[in-house]
Amino acid sequence: MVSLQPVRGTHDLLVDDKRRHVHVEETARAIAARYGFEEISTPIFEFTEVFARTLGETSDIVTKEMYTFDDKSGESITLRPEGTAGVARAFISGGLQQSLPLKLFYRGPMFRRERPQKGRQRQFHQVGVELLGPDKPMADAEVIAMGADFLAELGLAGKIVCEINTLGDTESRNAYRDILVGYFNDFHDRLSEDSLIRLKKNPLRVLDSKDEEDKAVVAGAPTMADSLNDASRRFFDDLLASLEAVGVAYEINHKLVRGLDYYCHTAFEFTTDALGAQGTVLAGGRYDGLIKQMGGPPTAGVGWAAGVERLAMLVDEPPARPRPVALVPVGADTQDKAFTIAFELRRAGLTVDMGYSGNLKKRMNRANKVNAVAAVILGSEEMERGLATVRDMESGEQTEVPFSELLPHMARYR
Numbered sequence: 425m426v427s428l429q430p431v432r433g434t435h436d437l438l439v440d441d442k443r444r445h446v447h448v449e450e451t452a453r454a455i456a457a458r459y460g461f462e463e464i465s466t467p468i469f470e471f472t473e474v475f476a477r478t479l480g481e482t483s484d485i486v487t488k489e490m491y492t493f494d495d496k497s498g499e500s501i502t503l504r505p506e507g508t509a510g511v512a513r514a515f516i517s518g519g520l521q522q523s524l525p526l527k528l529f530y531r532g533p534m535f536r537r538e539r540p541q542k543g544r545q546r547q548f549h550q551v552g553v554e555l556l557g558p559d560k561p562m563a564d565a566e567v568i569a570m571g572a573d574f575l576a577e578l579g580l581a582g583k584i585v586c587e588i589n590t591l592g593d594t595e596s597r598n599a600y601r602d603i604l605v606g607y608f609n610d611f612h613d614r615l616s617e618d619s620l621i622r623l624k625k626n627p628l629r630v631l632d633s634k635d636e637e638d639k640a641v642v643a644g645a646p647t648m649a650d651s652l653n654d655a656s657r658r659f660f661d662d663l664l665a666s667l668e669a670v671g672v673a674y675e676i677n678h679k680l681v682r683g684l685d686y687y688c689h690t691a692f693e694f695t696t697d698a699l700g701a702q703g704t705v706l707a708g709g710r711y712d713g714l715i716k717q718m719g720g721p722p723t724a725g726v727g728w729a730a731g732v733e734r735l736a737m738l739v740d741e742p743p744a745r746p747r748p749v750a751l752v753p754v755g756a757d758t759q760d761k762a763f764t765i766a767f768e769l770r771r772a773g774l775t776v777d778m779g780y781s782g783n784l785k786k787r788m789n790r791a792n793k794v795n796a797v798a799a800v801i802l803g804s805e806e807m808e809r810g811l812a813t814v815r816d817m818e819s820g821e822q823t824e825v826p827f828s829e830l831l832p833h834m835a836r837y838r
């Protein structure tokens with residue numbers, strides 16, 4: 425007997441859920457297109473090192489969350505937990521440095537073995553953008569503004585805030601790291617085991633801990649702001665000025681660090697309190713070192729990814745699908761004619777619904793159920809006279825229309 429439960433943390437997207445997802449994805453793609461971003465896809469699995477070497481050996485994703493298996497050839501494969509590493513890999517293997525600057529949009533499933541809860545699945549979906557090439561703060565402002573426009577287009581402007589921070593350049597980050605290590609070293613007895621490991625390998629990541637006791641220690645930690653060198657501070661100020669120039673509201677949060685190792689300068693998250701604990705709907709930052717670290721040419725980059733499930737929970741009903749015209753053959757002998765009329769109407773661009781069986785009453789019930797704009801009723805006697813009856817479902821008005829005039833008559837329902 426086959427297990428009929430989907431695997432824990434995975435979900436079917438049945439018609440209504442899928443419609444909401446598609447609405448979120450299409451909105452993202454439309455906004456991205458408006459900003460000049462084009463869609464690409466990368467494989468949903470990659471060699472494990474694509475993620476293991478780039479996301480950071482202390483990140484939650486690499487330490488706990490990856491779906492990794494050995495292929496029959498003995499190679500280690502991982503289902504992608506996020507999109508940026510794959511895009512960076514594709515940039516290098518596709519030799520795309522000739523085409524910089526590149527503005528890329530992607531969407532698709534991601535996989536992380538986390539504890540499933542509301543807004544947290546093991547297979548979930550992201551839409552995301554990457555802007556490769558420019559190293560100026562205006563590029564950061566552009567992708568953040570695009571994120572804000574996307575959320576506004578989904579009707580979420582009032583429900584979401586943009587939190588932003590700077591991690592500075594390498595020099596600033598190193599200075600801050602030393603200060604942080606000095607601070608955290610006084611709290612060895614209170615920090616979680618995970619955080620003690622991070623303290624050794626990547627102290628900034630302690631700031632991102634979700635452990636309650638860690639959070640209490642983090643609350644008193646010195647902030648990045650005091651460690652920024654002039655260049656990093658100017659970068660951040662310019663970014664904020666650009667955001668203000670285009671009316672993007674933000675809140676500075678100096679404790680915001682992103683979970684992955686490859687970020688520098690800008691880090692940001694769009695959060696809501698409408699989803700309980702899983703409040704981050706869109707997050708990203710600048711990752712100038714990533715592509716070089718993977719073995720490619722030094723290439724600046726900035727981008728974000730948004731969780732489609734979380735956004736789908738927040739949006740109102742997506743726009744309804746187009747209302748169909750219902751074809752209603754009455755009697756077996758009109759079925760074939762109705763079938764050909766249905767195709768003619770579809771080829772003329774109308775949405776057509778035709779059931780497979782049933783009498784007039786049953787078929788008209790169905791026409792109501794699918795919210796038809798009009799019904800084309802085809803009785804045997806009328807068919808012999810070369811006519812169909814078109815019923816406008818709004819007004820209830822019925823008109824006899826000769827077959828030859830049916831297409832022009834129906835054009836109003838397109």
Ligand code: ATP
Pocket residue numbers: 506536538543544545546547548549550683702703704705706707708729730731732733734
């Ligand atoms: P979180 O702190 O919620 O675990 P994260 O920092 O791991 O988020 P990112 O890697 O930045 O998340 O991914 C970007 C977005 O993808 C998140 O803001 C969220 O909306 C979504 N997301 C991440 N993990 C999941 C998941 N397991 N299930 C559903 N959505 C997710």
Ligand code: MG
Pocket residue numbers: 484
């Ligand atoms: Mg996570």
